[in-house]
Amino acid sequence: MAVRAYSMVMGILFIIVGAMGGVSGLLTHPDHGAGYPVIEHAFDGYLLGLFHVNFWHSLAHLMFGILGVFCTNSVGHARGYARFVAVAYAVLAVMGLIPGLNTVWGMMPLHGNDVWLHLLIAGVAGYFGFAWARRNRDPLVVAGV
Numbered sequence: 001m002a003v004r005a006y007s008m009v010m011g012i013l014f015i016i017v018g019a020m021g022g023v024s025g026l027l028t029h030p031d032h033g034a035g036y037p038v039i040e041h042a043f044d045g046y047l048l049g050l051f052h053v054n055f056w057h058s059l060a061h062l063m064f065g066i067l068g069v070f071c072t073n074s075v076g077h078a079r080g081y082a083r084f085v086a087v088a089y090a091v092l093a094v095m096g097l098i099p100g101l102n103t104v105w106g107m108m109p110l111h112g113n114d115v116w117l118h119l120l121i122a123g124v125a126g127y128f129g130f131a132w133a134r135r136n137r138d139p140l141v142v143a144g145v
Helices: 002-020 055-073 075-096 113-135
Strands: 045-047 051-053
Touching (some): 051 113, 055 075
């Protein structure tokens, strides 16, 4: 049951964060100093002043959120969602450390504070997707599914 709750909570959080990326009042832009023109784009900035997001980044959050909410229908789907999130966010965290990949080839920013947040998300998802199922003798794990 806890893995289904994880799927629902993370799904809702991802949807909220994705929606927040579309609210211009929650996005800030770095100060480039006097004399430099700053071009601000819709849906592009630092969410809460910490996490660089853009349209594609916010869309990805929404998609992860919708998937999480839909996967609450069974323990197996919720566990699969948690495993998917764990692997995907671990890969995104590593990509955030590699120049050239830390913007997904210019489409989606993954650098800065996103790296540690992605590692945290991957760790929590890994617990629910892998460790929790084994510890609680999930019947699907015992059956090898």
